[in-house]
Amino acid sequence: MSGLTRASRGGIARPALLPRSRRGFTLAELLVGLAILGIIGSAVARLMLDQQRFFFRTNEQLGVRRELRSAASLLPADLRSISSVGGDLLSFSSTQVTFRMTYGSAVVCATPDSLTLDLPPKNAVRANLTGWVTAPLIGDTVFVFSTTAGGAESWTAHRLTAVTTSTGLCAGSAFIDNSLDGGKDRWRLSVTPGLPSLVAPGSVVRFTRPTRYALTLQASGRWYLERAELQQDAWTAANVVAGPFTAGDTLGMGGIGFTMFDSTGAAIATTGNTRAVSRIDIMLRGAGARASGAVAGTSSSNDSLRLRIALRNRQ
């Protein structure tokens, strides 16, 4: 009966002793335990930090490639169809290019007068002769094709002064199915200056609008690719379409580098003959938007992509 007190046995009362089963840790045990816990904890923490870094780095790389891909899909689609020989390349430098973007095409189905062109509906049944990726606006430039009797070709430029629709246009035209396309809106373009007399049903129309891509420094201190259009004689606010990229420079070694070449492969200076441009090379160098390597570090993950665009309308 180790639990009995002396008082119960007739002696002096004294506090009960702690049960012997409540064993404590010795200092050595405690130190060893702390050391083991420390090792395991630091390993787990390191693993988590590494995993976090990997996640951020991977995410950043994916982001950089996504932005490169965005630029790589946008730029060729707009640049490929410009007519350098037709003067569509308005200006360029290592970090910007300004050009007339061809955003639509159509075939004339009637010419009521020298200032008016009628076009088939966009959703014609038999042949989709009218189409654009953005609606024509007043102030845009249309190029109209005509051929002389001797075979001489010309594209004449005209400014759009009005765009209207009506279901009654192009009646009896060979380019419209008068029964299946009945009731569909046809397009009427008013233009200035007047059309050449040779423009007739069957003439082809190209819709163009000045557009600019430029690598610009944003308030955030990072460089982004911006796109702007000249609408109704005023440049729209530039929209960021891809980025960030590494800083721009005048040598084309920065985030985006535009280089123009003629048909012989010789580079064309920014002050050179833009009508001779046959090929556009674009170097894209994306910069990671987030730090990586260390969560709060300053290093970034970069990647690059090189595009070579052969102009389709260079002759």
Place this chain on the structure above:
Amino acid sequence: MNRHPGTAPRRGTAILIALVALVVLAILSTGAVMSATQEFRAGRNSLVEQRAMAVAEYGLNQQVAGWTDPSTLARITALTVGGIDSSSRYAVNGDSARVYVTRLSTINYLVSAVGRAGIGNAQLEAQRQTQLLMKVVAATTTTLRPPAVMSVNGRVKVEGSASISGTNSAPSGWTDCPPADPASTFAIAYPAGSSPEIQKPQNVTGGTVQTASAADSSTYTVFGGITWAALVARANVTIAGGTRSPSPVGSASTCTPTSSNWGEPRRASGSVVGCERYFPVVYVTGDVEIPSGRGQGILLVNGKLKVKGNFTWVGLIVVRQELDQENGPFSLTGAILNRNTSRNETELQGNVTLTYSTCALDAVLGVPPAVSRVSQRSWVQRF
């Protein structure tokens, strides 16, 4: 509550920490996997779009390239204004392009190609449409009626069994010639003071004629309205002199333009059918020797021509300097114009057959339809 000694509650946090760590790691890993998956999908979509664009351009180019075939071009030019030909489809690596040709005017055609790509997955399909504005200038014909089957600015010596006929005849096996022009011609035309020397006159049909045109340089430089320079400019084959043995290259349906492919003059079994409609202008920049071979079209020799063996030609031969023939057989159906600027004797020895043929001359001098893109803004991407 009594507890057995040594079973005191263990209130450590190791398992909790481990669980939290596992959850965090799982979240991060899942995030990385999801990001990678999204990246993969975005990359795949981009690839499909690029393939759609590529196959659309492939269809466009294939269509236009096919217009070199006269039958295909005839089908296209048979369209009325506003008419549409949608019979062409092209496939490559599982992607496809459908091509529409719309006739816009007497000479202009709009070629539209819609490319579809999906890498075998319909849910991934991407489409791209490109257009090309083409022009087709109609064929023109040129009529050349030389003064004789062989016109020479100088002396001619015909020896042995050489046969020269001014009788208008269709080339052997040619079934698409119009009825023979009754206006046959002389066998040999020569200038004043250069009477031909013929060993067997009975082998020369149509006789000989002395004519000033044989001494006129324009006889050898202007051919029914087409000049020597114009022919040189449109030469299909331009080669240096030397020894040449031409032979058609192709199959029953194709003809491969090479420097040694001078067309197929035969219309019989064993001929290269694909080259029967190929009438090249062959321009030789210097002296040439031909030990064997065959061809059709226009042969322009800016030097001497020496035929040394079995050589068959249908069409026109124009030689700037002298013409010589050894051995044989040398067969020509059409006409020869020998300017003979060196004023040497033209000598035909034995196994030679020269036959006049307006059918052959018309066939080779006709300018085929010219197909080309219009200038400056012919190409456009619709979507």
